[in-house]
Amino acid sequence: MKKERATIHDISKALGIDSSTVSRALNDSPRVSQKTKGLIIKKAKELGYQRNSLASNLRTNKTHTIAVVIPRISRYFFSTVIAGIEETAHEAGYNVLICQSLDSIDREKKIMSTLISNRVDGIIISISMETTDYKHLEAYQSLEKPIIFFDRPCFLKNCSNITIDNVHASFMATEHLISQGCTRIAHLSGSQKIELYRQRQKGYMAALKKHNLEANAKHIFESGLSEEDGMASAKKILELKGIDGVVSANDTAAISAMKYFKTQGVKVPEDIAVVGFNNDPISAIIEPSLTTIHQPAFEIGKMASRTLLEQMTDNLKEQQISSTLLDSELIIRSSSQKK
Structure with missing residues (x-):
């Protein structure tokens, strides 16, 4: 019995x-x-x-659970951000629920509906590539519970963003290629519907303008920045002829572009210099090693978690909601060193 x-x-x-x-x-x-x-x-x-934690939660209207919504957990940047979030949340006595949208707006909407039903106390999110309408996020906000955006900025009312200065970081990457003698630089860009990729493209354009180089729309390749997208963009770059540098908005597309160049007998960096973005671990061990922008992913996670915990504790209506920009760094490796 x-x-x-x-x-x-x-x-x-x-x-x-x-x-x-x-x-x-x-x-x-x-x-x-x-x-x-x-x-x-x-x-x-x-x-x-x-x-009986369920009964206690019903009485206090608290679940002591926060949710993290990311595009892909397999990406090193996002998994490192999660580690920072989890460390800070655990110290404060909160459980962390992890969800991935796979860069699908439909999946993101379903996730948000589930999180609302499960009454999570706060959400930290990097929106999907397809997210241009924010009603599903505003539905959670209407419960007077906080949302923190990271990596991909979203200027929803009364929401904080934790990210780097993407314009400056992309400017650094592009100017570095110019310092190596590159004059016809292509850009592998993400969707321009997403603020993050608009900012990175803006930095690329600003560097060209500063050094009086041509800003040609044909040199910008917008995609989902997957491995397949990087290969497809690399093929188009070679068809243009004369491109001597590539700035990619992530490492995944940069590395796959380099692989394609190799199959075509194009040498990196001698023929085309390449710079990525994110400093994925593989970027240091491929041949040639990839010059890239380092983002402090773990610190971004900790900052996002701390900010969320503060907003869950205080009255949201009385808070000064602000954006936080963390420092980034250009890591120079073999793929860009022409000189």
Whole structure:
């Protein structure tokens, strides 16, 4: 016969103490003396009492769970951000639920609906490539619960963004290629519907303008920046003839472009110099090693988590919602060093 779980009333009966006092003691109420708390906690352990967290959550309207929504957990950048989020959240006593949109707006909408149903206390999200309408995010906001955006900025009312200065980072990457003698530089860009990729393209264009180089729309290749997209863009780049540098908005497309160049007998960096973005671990071990922009992913995660915890604690309406820009770094390796 299955043994029933001990209840507050069992502890109350065993000690001859009112059940309301037992409940207060188990919730660490200051209204109960330390001596009485000690007796009650000891007896609770003896009886195998386990707190009903679901009932407690319903009373307090808190689940002590936050959610992280990312495009792809397989990407090193996102998995490192999650590590930073989880460390900070765990220290504060929160569980972390991880969801991936796979860069699909439909999947992202379903995830948000599920998170609303499960009453998570806050959400940290990097929106999908397809996200241009924010009604599914505003539905969560209407519950007066916070959303923090990271990596891909989203200027939704009363929401904070944790990211780097993408314009400056892309400017650095492009100017580096110019310093190596490149004069016809292509850009592998993400969707221009996404603010992140608009900013990275803006930095690329600004560097060309500063050095009086041609800004040609035919030199910009917009895609999902997957491995297949990088290969397809590389093929088009060679068809243009004369391109001597490539700035990619991520490492995945940059590396696959380099692989394609190799199959066509095009040398990197001698014929075409390449710079990526994200500093994925593989970028340091491929041949030639990839020059790239390093983002402080772990710190971005910790900052996002801390900001969310602050907003969950305070009254959202009374807070100053702001964006935080963390520093990035150009990591120079073999793929770009022509000189």
